[in-house]
Amino acid sequence: MSEPTYKAGKQPHANEYRLIFRNIDREGWDTSIDTYLNEGGYGELKKALGMEPGQVTNEVKASGLRGRGGAGFPTGVKWTFIPPNNTKPVYLICNADESEPGTFKDRYILHQDPHQLLEGLIIACFAVGAHLAYIYIREEFPEAAQIVEKAISEAKAKGFLGKDIQGSGFDLEVYVHRGAGAYICGEETGLIESLEGKRPYPRIKPPYFPAAMGLYMCPTIVNNVETLCHVKHIVKMGGEEYAKLGTPRNTGTRILCVSGDVRKPGYFEVEVGKITMGQLINDMCGGLKEGRKIKAVIPGGSSAKVLRGDEKYTIGKGDDAKELSLLEIPMDFDTLMACGSMAGSGGVIVIDDSRSISWVLNNINNFYAHESCGQCTPCREGSLWMKKISDRIVAGTASPEDVDTLDSVARNIDGRTICAFGEACSWPTESFVAKFRDELTADTKADLSGTLLNPESKLAAAHLKSQQEAQKTEAKPVAV
């Protein structure tokens, strides 16, 4: 195995630790199985097949790997949620629906290193006892679907898939399933419904936890593309060794996708928690554009709560308590959570002082109003209401009270919906109002208070007024 060299302008930054993205934008690399095998590919699969399935799971548990799809749930623990007395088939689904605005890491893996994903996926299937797996790829990645399909047939031809894989007695079939253009298909139970051929209406949990009642009501493990890739490296390194990467409880590497107002946006694979927001933005992304100041960062995909550039964040308790500026925040699950946001899907969106906060929020609200599946009342009705209010804030036809209404609509969604889309669509509003109320209010007009701006509510108000007046005149003769 030679030290990889990378295409011009694609060299990893010195702060990076390339595990998953080792082959991305690499000189002389292609998606063929031969290239992959040349570098020792499928070696970890062979190693895993020589272990007990439970042993593989234990290594993944020991690695401390947390899901890279958004929720950060410990992967090995998730695998053990399959009921021990289960008699039904077990399925594994690779979530390649990558749709959270600001996130674009899985796309690179699918396009440039499909065999890495397949190898991780086959090992995971072996560990959980799945003989059928699906890779659910968003509609907007048509090329990725073709590449992965080709990789699957290559792997099959070489005996890494299909019956009796490498003489181990383990059988596995993998199919690519393509979405039809809906963000909600990334939510695991929505994905499962979609895979079953239905509308991707997320299921209520309880009782429909996929690990017990997933695809066709059978135990189903849903993991993100990046998560499955890590499994390969855990088998290679051993769980304990892998856990030395990153920081305690926040182990391994993860790919951060930086977009927005930085000079050099892009992907960066780093050890979790080993670099700070400041290092990421200033060192790795070349800092902000000329003369700009940082206004805010959304650290984990568009649904993560916004962090203000000039705010101080207190983390830890008692004697361990520390105060951090935005740029001092280490990019790990627990710290970002302690700062009131989340590491989410790894999509870091940087907002500088040239941006209108109202516009940014409205842009996000637009996305979520468009993507709400419409199944449950708060999200269905609330997401569009929030968008309509922020539309008016941007258009300058809102009053200061509209900001309060906006916030309260978000709070009537948050925690009250079927799936986490409810939080995804309400957290931006909640956090923008909490942190940038002054700016939002500055875009409103106090003299619009109580003004009705569309013919419908004008009509309704006129009717109400005429009724009130009629009541008044009726009431008059009674006066003595």
Place this chain on the structure above:
Amino acid sequence: MPPAATDEKKPTAETPAVPMVNVQIDGQWYQFPKGTRMIEACRQVGKDVPHYCYHPKLTSPGNCRMCLVEMGMPPRLAPGQEPEKDGEGHQPIQWIPRPAIACANTVAENMGIRTDSELTRGCRHGVMELLLINHPLDCPICDQAGECRLQEFSVEHGTGGSRFREQKVKKPKNVDIGPRIRLDDERCIMCSRCVRFTDEIADDPVLGFTERGSHTVLAVHPGHELANNYSLNTVDICPVGALTSNDFRFQMRVWFLKETKSICTDCGRGCNTLIGSREGRVYRQTPRENNDVNSAWMCDHGRLNFHYLDSELRLSAPLVKDEGVHKESTWPKAIQRAATALKAHGGSEIAVVVSSRMTNEELFMAKRLIDTLGAEHVATVPRAGEPDAYLIAADKNPNTQGARLILGLEGDLAAGLDSVRRGVADGRIKAVVTLQEDLLTPEAGFDAQTLDGLEALVVLHLLANPTAQMASVVLPGAGFAEKRGSMINVTGRLQRLNKATEPFGQSLDDWEILRDLIQAIGGGNGIYLIEDVFKQLAAGVEEFEGLTLSKIGDLGVPLIETGETVPLLERERERIAKGQIVG
């Protein structure tokens, strides 16, 4: 309450005892079987939780979020830590800031539920406001008004005003989705009850949602329509005015309707119903829950088969034929005429055709008449049809079991009818009384020529018909919605009809007509009330022993074994056993 351990009469081989759990609801502790849904537990102790999407007969998608309640559990213990308990053995409850849906979650040991806390009320306010922002609020022209959950819960749990300043989402209105139903998408709250009904109960999944988010619309699948024979049940379970019945819409405001508990007489199932009537007119029938008969449903055919009650064909006065022409008469004269005509014949010359659409009480009086006349020929008109996989019975008569039992008919009913037909044709039978049967239908199979040869033909019926046209005396009887009485359904269950409206015009309850006729033929019989009829029936027919009309109750009582089962109920029980539905 669990059955007392000393109760030895209880069969022991019943379902294994479900463990009980302690649950606190609004500060009070109760016990419920494990697995009870929170919403049902609350209901059982008188704390109704408002809901839209939840329906005990359907799966629970948890989509409306109206049933959100504050919930708590005992605190998590550190390993080895002893739980802290109060005097009654309950642990303290740690209330969870995130509300839980009461419809799909089940109770657990030491769970706490608050149906009236600030959090719970806040959730209801929020959901109500959100349900209404894009709702057209056209209650004044909406057929659902008065029985609309949106209206009811707005009053009970809403805020009274709206903060919505935007344009509402526009959606299709007055959509023709099938022969009997109309859809208003703007009123739909997307609870999916109708979708689940057509999918899970009627096996006709033609409804679904299209578009996304707030633009979601309910639609019928392209190229299909909602036309199955159970479609109108969707109108009943739609909590708002999105689905309305073409037959009922705009006919009567629901708050004007009087509701009468009765049963459908369209087939031998005897689905339990509510008859909605006003001022002597029936406006609709809706199913009434009975888990031994029809669950919560009924078929469209039975539901809509009441319009003949005020059709143009309805007989309004007794008729007597003189010189070939029917003339309106009075009851005493008509009865007398019939009695005279019949008395002129010996029992061997008289046939009585009794409808299995009559109540037990009427059948009992018919039997009396038969005995009084000494009539040797007795038959009913069997109506065998196709059963379906749900509720419709093969027997299209609602009371064949009663007819067999009370008239003492045995064996092949068709053969009995055939023998009467032959008797009339060969002239042995010279007088025929037909009770609620038109003999010139294909089912009855008589022909006009042979009937013409009769010396006496007495017809009791509610509608003008070809046989009545030929009768010497026509006695106008009552329709099913106009009578009190009982019938026995195909599974052998005794059920009650109740009077929603008075008999049309001068027509009378059939049992009264028969009583008067018997009296005119054979003298007094001491029957003044329908209860008297039942009392004599109970004394005369073994199976009815010890019963009274009031003892039958609203849900009926099992009377005889017939070995018939109800396909729809079998499936429902399977679903309950699997925990898919509450039932």
